[in-house]
Amino acid sequence: MxxxxxxxxxxxxxxxxxxxxxxxxxxxxxxxxxxxxHTVMAGDRDAALEVWTDDAIEVTETSDSFVLRPTAGGSDHGLVFIPGARVQPFAYARNLAGVVEDAGVTVVVTKPTLNLAFFDTRSLAAFAAAAPEVDSWTVGGHSLGGVRACQLAAGDDSVEVTGLVLLGSYCANDLSASALSVLSVSGTNDGLTTPEDVESNAGLLPQDTEYVVLDGGNHADFGDYGAQPGDGESTLPRDAVRAEITAALVGLLG
Incomplete structure (x- = not known):
């Protein structure tokens, strides 16, 4: 052939x-x-302006983050906060501003790579560098940002980490044996990080973790960015949410 x-x-x-x-x-x-x-849930303009025009807070921005500093009476402690997936970072400013005003804590809100915390490989030290005047840090986050915060809280030898804050979130790595002071704030109507999610992962946190539950709160209550697909319906006024988050953060960081 x-x-x-x-x-x-x-x-x-x-x-x-x-x-x-x-x-x-x-x-x-x-x-x-x-x-x-890159299609993000945008922060509410009025909520952002409330923070920008607050005489008690100085707002600065870097390529990696934006920083909220008290204009007077600042403490030596700071909070690095990681946004939820595809949420504009400044959507969290109003709910975090209270701890700046009431406890003098400096807050650094990160700008995650691709707006998704899991793709952000930068160290905690990279974000802490935005506030060199701060001596010790708590790391926290909302939703997926909280999961990433747990990873960062596991250790960074160049940064003193004393605490962890979870807003509508939980850990995927085991921190139960750590000496961290941990605050978990969740909502009963959260359709994305459900009360069952928080409870089933509680064993990964220290036994003395403080749990604050917002009765009627949902996933989107932790920021000012509007409704979120898959979420439950919130029955809480925005000011009530902010007051409860502020009180919880001041209790931990104040």
Whole structure:
């Protein structure tokens, strides 16, 4: 039988077309993912302006974060806070401003890589550098940001970490034997980090963890960014949420 001399070329073309098709699929997936990651839940403008115009707070911004500092009577303690997935960082400013005003704590809110904390490989020290005047730190976060905060709280030899704050979140790594002071604030109507989620992961936290439950609170109550798909309905006024979060944070950090 005579071998077709064009067969190898045809086979090569088929392989080339298949490889090109696979590459195009990968590129399409990447483009769709990047578009999704950069479609953030925007913070409420009025809530942000309330913080920007507050005489008790100085707001500065870096490429990695924005910082809320007390204009007077600052303490030597700070909070590095990691936003939830695809939530604009400044959406948390109003709920975090209370601990700046009432306890003099400096708050650094991070800007996660691709707006997703799991893709952010920067160390806690990288964010603490935004406030070199602070001596010791608590790390915290909302939702996926809280999961990442647990990882950072596990240890950074260059930064003194004394506490952990979880807002509508829980740990995926075991911190039960740590000496951290831990605060967990959750909502009874949270449809994304449910009360069952918080309870089932409680064993990963120290036994003396303080639990604060917002009766009627949902997942989106922890920031000012509007409704979130899959969430429950909140029955709490915004000011009541802010007051409860402030009281809990001052109790831990004040």
């Amino acid at each position: 005579t071998q077709d001399p064009t067969a190898p070329r045809r086979t090569g073309r088929r392989i080339g077309r298949a490889a090109l098709a696979a590459l195009l699929v990968v590129v399409l997936i990447a483009v769709v993912f990047l578009a999704w990651a």
